[in-house]
Amino acid sequence: MDLKEYQKCSRIARGLEKAELVLKNAKIVNVFTREIIEGDIAITDGIIAGIGRFQGNTEKDLSGKYVCPGFIDSHLHLESTLVTPAELVTVASRHGTTTFIVDPHESANVSGLAGIDYILDQTADVKANVFVMMPSCVPATAIDDNGCMLTAEDMAPYLEEKRILGLGEVMDYLSVVNGDELMHRKLELFSDKIRDGHAPFLSEEDLQAYAMAGISTDHECSTFDYAMMERRNGMTVHIREGSAARNLEAIVGGLVSRHMDGEGFCFCTDDKHIEDIEREGHIDHNVRKSIALGMDPVSAIRMATIQAANCYGLKGLGAVAPGYQADLVVFEDLKSIHVEEVYHKGCLIDQNEEIVIKKCPDELKNTVRTGTFSKEDLRLESSDGMFHVLKMEAGQITTKMETLRQSDGACEFYADDCYQKIAVVERHKATGKVGVGVVKGFGIRGGAIASSVSHDSHNLIVIGDNDEDMELAVQELIRTQGGYTIVADHRVFDTLELPVMGLMSDAGFRYSNTKLKTMIEKAHSMGVPEGIAPFITLSFMALPVIPEVRVTPRGIYDVVKGEFYQF
């Protein structure tokens, strides 16, 4: 705040002047001392001017209510929610999340700096604090076929942007630990800022080398033991509870059983579908779930607030204290934390306000460019009748590698109840590359499911039990320039169009949600088991940085060995 604002706030703090707004008689969660303090919160110009007893031009009685700081999502990809950025932020803010640390990794992989500018622009005037991490791995790895490449030199001008907090999740850990010069130029560029990690299942030795490069966070941690290994290296663990990856129970369960207070841990959603946000909440869900697992409520709130603010050096956020921004969550019960009201900069968030969708530049709406493609590209043969299988597991985005010999020893793969076909079609530079493999655990019968959202390169990914339906699904996504689609019995069942970079809908989240709900039900009715989110889990199957095995436009990739399988 400037001097005039300070002088005013100081006078209010000292009882010499009335505040604009006073929230009276609240039970205030002090995240510094872990106390619950009964008192008034004086607010002026969006800032908390004092805690104690105050008079205000407007006064609102909060007797019986708790007030805690607005929640912080330490790491998320706005694109993954399928709606435009402002919609996601608005919907999540109604659940108490007032600060979002977003990594426009998906947009950047499709449209480069224009994609990042889109995210910055769309979130410039939302009723929340949106910070941006500069995507570090565009493309994610050297074997990716994505839309753009970002170098340290491309990123340098963004250092001046106040909302850029640092370097986004560094996925390519081999380039890090091997001291690759291009990677380290990016790390060096952000050496005074935060460098986020992405480090699932590294060995202890590799993790030490990785942390030593200055990478200080990770959100890919799915076991408590691994979380402790990261903590030993001084890393902050972002406990992820998204639509597909749900790590909270394992990690918070470990904290609770060890009587640890969650220091060094924050919450994130990473990739959470707006439908799930509406159903179960956003970071408030993480807080509630932690409390249900036995964590002390104030510790859970601290992970959702001040600890995240400290992790990212966000001064003035994450606490209900003088000088802090008046981002507040009001609720009645400290166990259930049912969010009743949310304030951003001292203004009550209207739970029913209509969301205006900002226009997207045309260049970002026509991004699906495949080579010639037909079902011939989906043929899958093995000279010895052996097939490498990508085995999906419920509740996980990791996969296991298996091998398959079909009972009749056939060299051409055919689908059955257990095994189906998975393919990825390059869609940025019309290279014509198509990778095909076998998948287990997805269970689809009588059709195909396809998506233009497929991390991190966002090529077209499709799973099906017959080549005709798979071809149709891909053609449908080319027609709509991106989306989710389901083909059943040789007809398009339905398509959710995602024309913004092939990642997001600009038709409004109600439209998307309604459509998606039907489509998800349909997918499950076609055999996709509970525990597998038909589109979101699918969207990770091309991501060559998550173990153990993936499919890319270049073929089946062994993540552990770092090599492609030959059939």
Add this chain to the structure above:
Amino acid sequence: MDLKEYQKCSRIARGLEKAELVLKNAKIVNVFTREIIEGDIAITDGIIAGIGRFQGNTEKDLSGKYVCPGFIDSHLHLESTLVTPAELVTVASRHGTTTFIVDPHESANVSGLAGIDYILDQTADVKANVFVMMPSCVPATAIDDNGCMLTAEDMAPYLEEKRILGLGEVMDYLSVVNGDELMHRKLELFSDKIRDGHAPFLSEEDLQAYAMAGISTDHECSTFDYAMMERRNGMTVHIREGSAARNLEAIVGGLVSRHMDGEGFCFCTDDKHIEDIEREGHIDHNVRKSIALGMDPVSAIRMATIQAANCYGLKGLGAVAPGYQADLVVFEDLKSIHVEEVYHKGCLIDQNEEIVIKKCPDELKNTVRTGTFSKEDLRLESSDGMFHVLKMEAGQITTKMETLRQSDGACEFYADDCYQKIAVVERHKATGKVGVGVVKGFGIRGGAIASSVSHDSHNLIVIGDNDEDMELAVQELIRTQGGYTIVADHRVFDTLELPVMGLMSDAGFRYSNTKLKTMIEKAHSMGVPEGIAPFITLSFMALPVIPEVRVTPRGIYDVVKGEFYQF
């Protein structure tokens, strides 16, 4: 570290290359997880490359020994130790303190920027990490008579200096909370850095306004309740255990009784005499004392290490973990923490190495410039026979205000066993100002004690029971251009010369300590009670920002009311 260094460290971490030095089989205190981890510490180029099992060109077995991070003194004034900066740092480093956050407030008050440059220069190549806070209040208040004035404009060029961490303790809280423009220009200048506080006994309202100005630490806290009030505002409390002010028992006692782990607290010495450092230790003493009070050893170590590093944003300091600087303390027992070995940047500190004293610029060695001065200036009369008394208290640098009417109702003050005279003589600009008052609790009989160290303006301060001896003491300090002196029975008993800005000796600490020991004994034999450090406690009696009453060259000052007393 640069890329080449990183590549080397990474190879060591991954077991592909030998480390320079491996400390084997240590019990390593992990300040992140609070675990004690048995293993080796691999060190190369002064950096910890890995924790685990390693081979090194040099290996040293630490079986049975604990290793924790080097200690951090979060706030100190090097000048207050009376010796040159490098000596203090060297002596304290032998006790395990490897990082010093110094505020050259005293040097700046005498010699301005030249004084700050002196501290930076003298500590540029010591075997420790020395960071500097830019003195914020030079002079400390508008009523001070010091040597220089520093404005925000004077400070601006120092923003570029990597060792400048922020703005030093902001004492003039009224200028802060009243929104004084000159003060806020300084606060604004350091808004991206740390702004240290100095906020004893503010009301809750004032403290909120003070914290709201972005001031995030305080080391003046002497009660647990006040510490909690600061914590509620998000401030970090530096628990001070110096030569005169000893706040550790009160604060750590409170933490222990409330089962709190010390989060948000660090340790500092503020002003600690080298004699006391040699006798009881430095920050290691704070750690030991906290453990003796019942604090968990790892929590105490955390306050001395990572919590201080986090408070000041010191990346790579405060932990024994990969990528951290190899500043280490070795000890055998986790309760007694008797420091056996100290490493700085991976090199063992030689406990017996001779300390070379760097030359001081001549301009900083002739700084005592008084006006004409004689004992006539020490006359003290009151028209109504009432005298305001500055009452000193054992173990405190705060004072109480009392009034005195002499038993015979005399209008001219005379000393007795209970009351003596205190005077401060301006010595920077030869203004001739002399303030005289009555002191209780110092107890000196048969002479005078004087010092050119008198916070924060460092004029000449003297207490005595007769004007002749007081005059002689002042004349002696003019002759030596600064020092501590004792006059007994009309003769100089002894003088410790402090020619460097009137604050420091350049004769070596052994010389100073020997002399000081005799002088302190003499002072106590003349009546100064235990619990009053004859020179250090004296040196605070002119500091007009510590309640309740002080003496300055302008007279007796009521700190609480902010006004001078008239006799």
